[in-house]
Amino acid sequence: MNNADEILENAVAAHRAGDAVTAVSLYRQVLAISPDNGDALRNLATLLATSGELEEAADLYHSALLLDPHDLAVLTNMGHILRALGKTDEACSLYNRVLEIAPDQSEIRIALADIHLLEGKAEIAAEHYKEAIERGTSHSRIHANLAAALHSLDRLTEALEQSEIAVRLDVENADALNIMGRVKSGQNKFEEAVSAFQGAIHLRPDWYPPRLDLGITWQKLGKLPEALEALEQAWMLNPNDLETGKAMVSVMIALGQTEEAEDLLNTLDKIFPENSELPFHRAINDRSMGKLEESVDLFRLAIERGLDAPEAHNNLAVSLFDLRRLDETFAAANKAIALDPDFPSAYNTLGNWASEVGELAKAKNYYLKANELEPDFAAAISNAAYVTRLQGSLDESIQLYKTALDIDPQLAEAWSGLGLTYQQNNRFTEALAAFDEGLKGHPDNWELLNNKAISYQATGHIDEALATYKSALDSKPDNPEIYYNLGNLLLTLKRIDEAIEMFNAALRLRPDYNAVFSYLAHALMQQCNWVNLEAAIERIEQNIAEEVKSGKTISTSPFSMLSLPVPAQYRLLSSRQLAAQTAMELEHQRKSIKFQYKPKGEKLKIGYVSPDFRRHSLGLTFLDLLMAHDNDSFEFYGYAMFSNDPDEVTNQFGKVFDHFRDLTPCSHEDSARVINEDGINILVDLAGYTKGSRLQIFSLLPAPVQVHYLGYGHTLGADFIPWLITDHDVIPEDIAAHCSEKLIYLPDSFLATSRHEISQVKQSRADFGLPENAFVLANFNGLYKIDPKAFAVWMRFMRKTPDAILWLSAGTVGGENNLRKEAEARGVQPDRIIFAKNIPHTSHLARLQLADIALDAYYHSGGVTTTDAIWAGLPILTVAGPTPSAQTGVSVLKAARLPELITYSLDEYEKQLHHLAGNREELAKIRSRMTSTRDEVPLFDSQRLARHLELGYNMMWEQYEAGLEPKGFDIPAISQV
Structure with missing residues (x-):
C-alpha cells in the first residue's frame, strides 16, 4: 500500500466517524499526491457540499466526471449543487444525462421538472411530472406540482384532478390546497377557491401566498373588505412584496380608498423606483379620482419604462376616451390590438369609441368581437346590448342584457340597461323590476336609483320618485344628472325654489350642462325671478347657436323654444333631431x-x-x-x-x-x-x-x-x-x-273651445279684495307667462293711472313676492297687485267679469285663459310677440271678431291700452258686443270647427287614396252652422 492509499483509508475512517475536519484535510493530502483519485474527489466534494462550500464541491465533482462520465452519483450530486448555485441550465444538462443512463430515476426527473416549473417552462415540467408518475412515483408533492404546471398552462380540469389527488394523498399538504384554490378560482368557482385557500392558511398560518390568493379571490367575489384584510395579512407576513402591494392598491381603489392607495404606491415607489407597473397602478388610482390628464401621463410613463403590454395601451385608451380625445383613443386601443390581436378589452374600448362617434353598427361589431374572444366578457355583451337599444332593436337588446346577467348576475350596468330598455318601450313594471334586481346587489348604485326614480315619475308614483332621487343623491352627491332630473320633477310639482336649487347644483358641477339652462329659465319664470333670467336666456340662445354651428344635437327642447325668440330654423332643426331620436328608439321595429x-x-x-x-x-x-x-x-x-x-x-x-x-x-x-x-x-x-x-x-x-x-x-x-x-x-x-x-x-282659429256654464251667483269686487272703483287689469295665465317687457308696460300704465289695479292668478309665494318687488322697483306700490286663488271654473268665469280688461304678455299669450275671458265678456288685449307661443292670442281674437284688441308691437300695445282705459265707453261697447255675439262668432262654434276638421280629413284621405304625396291646403270656410 502506497502512501496515498494509506491516507485515503484514514480519511474514509474519519469521514465515517463524523470527523469532517480531519477527513477534509486527509482527502486534500490524497489529492495533493494523486489528483486523479476518484474516491478522494467524490468524498471531498460531498463533505464540502455539506458544509456549504458549493463552488469547490462543483469543481471536484467536475474532475470526478472527467474520470468517469457515467457515474450516476456524481452526475446527480453535481446537478443538485449547480441547481443550488442557480446554474439551472448546467444542472438540467446533468439531470438529463442521468435520465439517459437510468430513465427510472424518478426523483431526478422530478428535480428536473421542478426547475422547469420555476422557470415558467410548464409544458416541459408537466411532461416530466407525468412520466415520473407513470414510472411509479406517486406522492402528494409531485401531484401538487403537476397541478401547478397544468394550471399555468390553463388546463384547469386536469389541474383540478391532480390537486385533488395531492390532497387525498396528504390532507395536510398546504401547497396542494393552495394550487387547488388557484385552479378553482380560474374556473370561476370562487367560493370553493376561498375554502381551499383558507385550508392552506390553517395548515401554514405564516405562509403568505394563500393569503395573497385569498385576497385576490375575495375581490373577484366583490367582497372587498375581506379582500383587503387578507391582503394586509399577506403584506405583514411578506413586507414590501410587489405583487401583494399591487393587489392591495387594486382593492383600495375599488373601495374608494384612493388616498390609502396613493400612500401605498408611494411606499412601493421607494422600494421599486424604476418599476414599470407602479405608474400603471397609480394611473388607475388617479383615473378613479377623476385625474384623467394625470392618468394619461402615468400610463405613458409605464409604457416608456417597458410595460409595452396591451393592458397598458388599452388603459391609456380608456383614459383618453374619458377625456373624449377620440383620435388618440382609437390609436391607443389599436396599439393594444397590434400587440395582441386577441385582446378582448381593447375591442371593448374600440366599441366605446365607435359608439361615441355615432357608428353604432361598428360599435356593436367591436363589442361582439370582444365577446367572441372572451365568451364570459359580460361587460362587453352589456355594451353590445346598449348600442343595440340605441339602434332601436329592443327585443334583441333585452336578450343581450339577459345573456350578460346570466354570466354576471352582479353586473349593475346590465340591470340598469335592461331597465332602460323596458322603459324605452313603455314597459315600466318590468323596468322597475330590473332596477330592483340590480339594487339587491348594489343598493347604493346611483344609476340604478336614478333610472328607477325616472320610472316612478313616469308612472305617477311621485313620492317614490322623490325618495329614490334623494337616495341617488346620497349615493352620488357630485352627479349633475341626478340634480337635473330631480329639478325637473320638483318643477312639475310647483316646488320652484327647490327646483332652482337643483338646477344650480347641476350647473355648479357641470357648467356646460346645456340642457339645464332652459329648465332653469322656466323655473325662474315660474318664480318671476328676473334678476338672472336674461342671462339664462342669453346663454340658451348662445348654446343653440354654438350647437348648430358645430353640428351637435341641440340641447334645448323644441317645446322650450316656443317661448324663446330664437330663429325658426333652429326650432325646426331641434324638432327634426328629437323626432329622429324618437324614431331610432324603435328602429328595428320600424324596419321589421x-x-x-x-x-x-x-x-x-x-x-x-x-x-x-x-x-x-x-x-x-x-x-x-x-x-x-x-x-x-x-x-x-x-x-x-x-x-x-x-x-x-x-x-x-x-x-x-x-x-x-x-x-x-x-x-x-x-x-x-x-x-x-x-x-x-x-x-x-x-x-x-x-x-x-x-x-x-x-x-x-x-x-x-x-x-x-x-x-x-x-x-x-x-x-x-x-x-x-x-x-x-x-x-x-x-x-x-x-x-x-x-x-x-x-279658416278660423285652430283652437278648440268650450261653452262653459257661467255661475249666476252674484259676485262683487269686494269678494276678491278688489277696490270697487278701480280700473282692473287682469291676467289669469300662469305667472311663468309674464315677462319683464310686458310687465314694464303694465307698470308704466299703472304709474300714470292711479286707480289701476293688477289682478293676477295666484302662483307660488316666491313668484308673488318677486312680482311685488318688481312692481315696487318700477314705482308701483306692491299692494296694487292682487292675486286670485283658484275657485270652481263656473265661479271663475263669473269672477272674470269683474275686471275691466285682460292683458296678454309679450312672449307667451294665453290659450284657454284667453277663450275663457272672451266667453265671459272680458276684453283681452294681445300683442303679436316674437315667439310662436305669442301668436295664439291673434288667432283667437280674429276668430272672436275682435281685431281692435290685436296689436303688433309693444308700442302699439301700450298705446292701445291707454286708449281703451281713457275711453271707457268704447271699452264698454266692446264688452257689450262680445256678450251679444259670442254665440255667433267662429271661436265658440264647435260645430263649425268640427265640420272644417272633417272636411280636412276627407281631403287628406282623398290624397292618400289617389296615391299622391302629402300636399298642404286650405280648408274652405263653410257657412256658420
Missing part, C-alpha cells in the same frame, strides 16, 4: 313591422291619441269638439295614456268616443298594433312634444294617414307625421317655411 292597412269602410275611422283625456285644459275643450263631430259619417276612436289616475272627464270621453282604449300599460309596439287592428284611417296626435306624449307609436306608422293637431301646435320635424293642422295666424307664411309638415290651414 310592415303594417297592412284596412280599406275604408262605410265611415272614415279617425283615431285621436292623447295623454290629456282628463281634467286638463286640452281635455276640457276637446271634449266639446268631440261631441260636435259627425258620428254618422265618421267613426271616432280615442287612445288614452295616463300618468295619473283617470277622472270624471275621462269617463265622459269614454261615453262620447265610439271606441275608447287605454294604452297606458301597453308597449309602443303593442299600442301601434292595437291601432292598426282597429283599422284606423287617419291617426291624429294631440300631444306633440308635451308631457306624456308617445310619438314612438306614430313612428311605427300604424295608420296610413297621420297628422298632428292642437296639443302642441307647431312643427314636430317628424317624417312619420307629414301633416299639421293649424291656422294662418299661429303659423304665418314666414314660419311655415320652417315646418317639416305639409300644413292644413283651418
Whole structure:
C-alpha cells in the first residue's frame, strides 16, 4: 500500500466517524499526491457540499466526471449543487444525462421538472411530472406540482384532478390546497377557491401566498373588505412584496380608498423606483379620482419604462376616451390590438369609441368581437346590448342584457340597461323590476336609483320618485344628472325654489350642462325671478347657436323654444333631431313591422291619441269638439295614456268616443298594433312634444294617414307625421317655411273651445279684495307667462293711472313676492297687485267679469285663459310677440271678431291700452258686443270647427287614396252652422 492509499483509508475512517475536519484535510493530502483519485474527489466534494462550500464541491465533482462520465452519483450530486448555485441550465444538462443512463430515476426527473416549473417552462415540467408518475412515483408533492404546471398552462380540469389527488394523498399538504384554490378560482368557482385557500392558511398560518390568493379571490367575489384584510395579512407576513402591494392598491381603489392607495404606491415607489407597473397602478388610482390628464401621463410613463403590454395601451385608451380625445383613443386601443390581436378589452374600448362617434353598427361589431374572444366578457355583451337599444332593436337588446346577467348576475350596468330598455318601450313594471334586481346587489348604485326614480315619475308614483332621487343623491352627491332630473320633477310639482336649487347644483358641477339652462329659465319664470333670467336666456340662445354651428344635437327642447325668440330654423332643426331620436328608439321595429292597412269602410275611422283625456285644459275643450263631430259619417276612436289616475272627464270621453282604449300599460309596439287592428284611417296626435306624449307609436306608422293637431301646435320635424293642422295666424307664411309638415290651414282659429256654464251667483269686487272703483287689469295665465317687457308696460300704465289695479292668478309665494318687488322697483306700490286663488271654473268665469280688461304678455299669450275671458265678456288685449307661443292670442281674437284688441308691437300695445282705459265707453261697447255675439262668432262654434276638421280629413284621405304625396291646403270656410 502506497502512501496515498494509506491516507485515503484514514480519511474514509474519519469521514465515517463524523470527523469532517480531519477527513477534509486527509482527502486534500490524497489529492495533493494523486489528483486523479476518484474516491478522494467524490468524498471531498460531498463533505464540502455539506458544509456549504458549493463552488469547490462543483469543481471536484467536475474532475470526478472527467474520470468517469457515467457515474450516476456524481452526475446527480453535481446537478443538485449547480441547481443550488442557480446554474439551472448546467444542472438540467446533468439531470438529463442521468435520465439517459437510468430513465427510472424518478426523483431526478422530478428535480428536473421542478426547475422547469420555476422557470415558467410548464409544458416541459408537466411532461416530466407525468412520466415520473407513470414510472411509479406517486406522492402528494409531485401531484401538487403537476397541478401547478397544468394550471399555468390553463388546463384547469386536469389541474383540478391532480390537486385533488395531492390532497387525498396528504390532507395536510398546504401547497396542494393552495394550487387547488388557484385552479378553482380560474374556473370561476370562487367560493370553493376561498375554502381551499383558507385550508392552506390553517395548515401554514405564516405562509403568505394563500393569503395573497385569498385576497385576490375575495375581490373577484366583490367582497372587498375581506379582500383587503387578507391582503394586509399577506403584506405583514411578506413586507414590501410587489405583487401583494399591487393587489392591495387594486382593492383600495375599488373601495374608494384612493388616498390609502396613493400612500401605498408611494411606499412601493421607494422600494421599486424604476418599476414599470407602479405608474400603471397609480394611473388607475388617479383615473378613479377623476385625474384623467394625470392618468394619461402615468400610463405613458409605464409604457416608456417597458410595460409595452396591451393592458397598458388599452388603459391609456380608456383614459383618453374619458377625456373624449377620440383620435388618440382609437390609436391607443389599436396599439393594444397590434400587440395582441386577441385582446378582448381593447375591442371593448374600440366599441366605446365607435359608439361615441355615432357608428353604432361598428360599435356593436367591436363589442361582439370582444365577446367572441372572451365568451364570459359580460361587460362587453352589456355594451353590445346598449348600442343595440340605441339602434332601436329592443327585443334583441333585452336578450343581450339577459345573456350578460346570466354570466354576471352582479353586473349593475346590465340591470340598469335592461331597465332602460323596458322603459324605452313603455314597459315600466318590468323596468322597475330590473332596477330592483340590480339594487339587491348594489343598493347604493346611483344609476340604478336614478333610472328607477325616472320610472316612478313616469308612472305617477311621485313620492317614490322623490325618495329614490334623494337616495341617488346620497349615493352620488357630485352627479349633475341626478340634480337635473330631480329639478325637473320638483318643477312639475310647483316646488320652484327647490327646483332652482337643483338646477344650480347641476350647473355648479357641470357648467356646460346645456340642457339645464332652459329648465332653469322656466323655473325662474315660474318664480318671476328676473334678476338672472336674461342671462339664462342669453346663454340658451348662445348654446343653440354654438350647437348648430358645430353640428351637435341641440340641447334645448323644441317645446322650450316656443317661448324663446330664437330663429325658426333652429326650432325646426331641434324638432327634426328629437323626432329622429324618437324614431331610432324603435328602429328595428320600424324596419321589421310592415303594417297592412284596412280599406275604408262605410265611415272614415279617425283615431285621436292623447295623454290629456282628463281634467286638463286640452281635455276640457276637446271634449266639446268631440261631441260636435259627425258620428254618422265618421267613426271616432280615442287612445288614452295616463300618468295619473283617470277622472270624471275621462269617463265622459269614454261615453262620447265610439271606441275608447287605454294604452297606458301597453308597449309602443303593442299600442301601434292595437291601432292598426282597429283599422284606423287617419291617426291624429294631440300631444306633440308635451308631457306624456308617445310619438314612438306614430313612428311605427300604424295608420296610413297621420297628422298632428292642437296639443302642441307647431312643427314636430317628424317624417312619420307629414301633416299639421293649424291656422294662418299661429303659423304665418314666414314660419311655415320652417315646418317639416305639409300644413292644413283651418279658416278660423285652430283652437278648440268650450261653452262653459257661467255661475249666476252674484259676485262683487269686494269678494276678491278688489277696490270697487278701480280700473282692473287682469291676467289669469300662469305667472311663468309674464315677462319683464310686458310687465314694464303694465307698470308704466299703472304709474300714470292711479286707480289701476293688477289682478293676477295666484302662483307660488316666491313668484308673488318677486312680482311685488318688481312692481315696487318700477314705482308701483306692491299692494296694487292682487292675486286670485283658484275657485270652481263656473265661479271663475263669473269672477272674470269683474275686471275691466285682460292683458296678454309679450312672449307667451294665453290659450284657454284667453277663450275663457272672451266667453265671459272680458276684453283681452294681445300683442303679436316674437315667439310662436305669442301668436295664439291673434288667432283667437280674429276668430272672436275682435281685431281692435290685436296689436303688433309693444308700442302699439301700450298705446292701445291707454286708449281703451281713457275711453271707457268704447271699452264698454266692446264688452257689450262680445256678450251679444259670442254665440255667433267662429271661436265658440264647435260645430263649425268640427265640420272644417272633417272636411280636412276627407281631403287628406282623398290624397292618400289617389296615391299622391302629402300636399298642404286650405280648408274652405263653410257657412256658420
